[in-house]
Amino acid sequence: MKSIKNFLTVFFFGLCTPAMLFAQQEAGIKIVRGASDTVYSSKITIVGVAAPQSIITVNGTSVKQYKTGSFGTEVSLNEGLNTIEIKALSPSGEYTKSIKTFYKSGFQPAKPALNSYYPGRVLVTKQGAYLNYGAGKDRLGGAKINFLDEGIRMAVIDSVENLYKVRLSESRYAYIPKEYATFTQFGTTPPKSLTGSWSVSPVGKVDVVRIGLEERLPYIVREELEPSRIVLDIFGAECNTNWITQYTNLSAIEYVDLNQVDGDILRVVIKLKDKYSWGYKVAYSGNSLTVSVKKSPVPELKNLVIGLDAGHGGSASGAVSPSGLIEKELNLSMVYILKEELEKRGAKVVLSRSEDKDVSMAERKEIFEKENIDLLISVHCNAGGNPLNPLGTSTYYKHIEYRDLAETILKRLLEMDINSFGLVGNFNFSVNAPTNYPSVLVETMFLSSLPDEEKMADPEFRRDLMKRVVKGLEDYLAKVKKSIK
Ligand SMILES: [Zn+2]
Incomplete structure (x- = not known):
């Protein structure tokens, strides 16, 4: 963008053309999307922004402009070179802009292929x-x-x-x-182990299952619902365990069972006492594999430490709306509303960032783990899809045991007059990946959608959204409370 401007400045000074007029045209219409050199589909969506209250036409057809100044439309292309003319008649004058796009049909992106082999490695x-x-x-x-x-x-x-x-x-x-x-060095073999001694015991805020192994083996773990249980498959393990000591003063775990499901897979089933899970963690301590299962806290906000994560920050702006709303700024402002509402209700709040700065995904998770949070809400704005449609709000979870939390919050959000983009599960978002605590991602609205952008530009709308997130969380805690026998 910069180099084009420099070039144009030189060009116009050189020719002594009235620079004023050209500068006005540059300032009048900004194209945010659709100004591609070459495209591989026969339709493109043009999104731009001009002074609010302009009359916009694209190739002679009038196009709706939103309060934010954003506008957009779909344009059909012919094979080869296309010229798209955009005009804005604004209170300060008339501006035009043209885009040249080459449409090339029949393009197929290459697929990644398997390559080398690693015998014995x-x-x-x-x-x-x-x-x-x-x-x-x-x-x-x-x-x-x-x-x-x-x-x-x-x-x-x-x-x-x-x-x-x-x-x-x-x-x-x-x-x-x-x-x-x-x-590892050549000649190193994959691990194998007989299982040794086991124990299940309460340690502070968790119940711990400890499985003695001769070497560290890989594992796959997941939680299942109805009944709530953690299922851990240990690969390369052969069962040599004839008893599992289980203390009777456990709070989170009802019992532990094991099953050699295949010659080299040992399955450990940890049945939980409560319907709703508050998190667990799998880790090695020496060569003992441990599963720490969190005891249920009293499910009231005044007893809980809530982690709040404002997406992006610093050099990572996140999505930027056509009219220039910046996701990282909206996220932080909404997290502060959540903080205020939660603290009013007696909750303790931990923020992954309290200002506009870079915080990596790993750092965010470290902060929440160190502060021992009970539950996490991450706030983002969405982007993508058709900018001309209202796309709406959505909530996301990674692990099935936190589906109910995401769904309950979404229900409250949808009491507003907005579209549902849905409840999204198994979502591969790094901040939702830890199993240590319940977590939900709230993708408030689409900054790339012109109708959504118009709503998000209103601070009162954003406050309303966040108040409903808190209501949803309270609904969830009420459900948890009711389920405890
Ligand atoms: Zn984001």
Whole structure:
């Protein structure tokens, strides 16, 4: 953008053309979307912004302008070069802008291919490692299974771009990002272990299941509902356990059971006492695999520490709306409304950022883990989809046990006169990935949607949204309370 401006300045000074007129045209219409050199579909959506209360036409057809000044429309293209003329008749004058776009049909993006082989190679996990189901990817990364502790060895069977394909058992494999693994020396074998002694005991705010192993083995863990239970598959384990000591003064865990489901897969089932889960964590302590399950707190805001996460910040602006609303700023302002409303009700609040600064996903999770939060709400604005349609609000969860939380909040949000973009599950958002505490992502509205943008530009609307998030949270806590026997 800068280089074009410099070029034009030089050009016009050189020719002594009336620079004023041109500057007005530059300032009059800003094209936010659709100004691509080459496209591969026969329709493009043009989004722009001009002074509010202008009369906008695109290729001679009039187009609605929103209060924010934003406008947009869909334009059909012919094969080859297309010129799109945009005009704005505003109180301060008439402006025009033209876009040249080349439409090329029949384009197919290339697919990633499997490449080399790694006979006999074994890797070991680093801190922060996690497993993916497959080699697919999108802007959030491939679909994640769960985090893995460090120091876990696995046989490498293939490599796809930035992932190693690893063997978990005879019949099961997964993928791990290369940055979270290093190769062991040639001749190192994948781990195998008989299970040793087990215990299940209360330790402070958690009940802990401890499984003695000879080596650190890979595992896959998930929570199931109705009944609520944590199911942990340990790969390369053979059961040699003849009893499990289970203390009777447990608060979160009802019982623990085990089952050798395959020659090299040991399944551990941890039945929970309560219907609603408050989180759990799997980690190694030496070679003992531990599952810490959080006891249910009294489900009232005055007893809870709520983590609030304002998306983006600093150099990461997040989405920017056509008229220039910046997501990171809206997120922070909405988090402060949540903070005020929650503190009024006696809750303690922990923020992942309290000002406009860069905070990485890892840092956010560290802050929440260190502060031992009971529940997390992350606030973002959405973007994408058709900018001409109202897309609305949505809530997201990663783990099935937190679906009810996301759904309950969404129900309250939808009492407003806005569209539902839906309840989205298994969402691969890093801040929702920890299993330590219930978490929900609220994607308030679409900044890229012109009708949504118009609503989000109103501070009263944003306050109303956040008050409903708090109401939804209170509804959820009431449900939890009712379910406790
Ligand atoms: Zn965002």
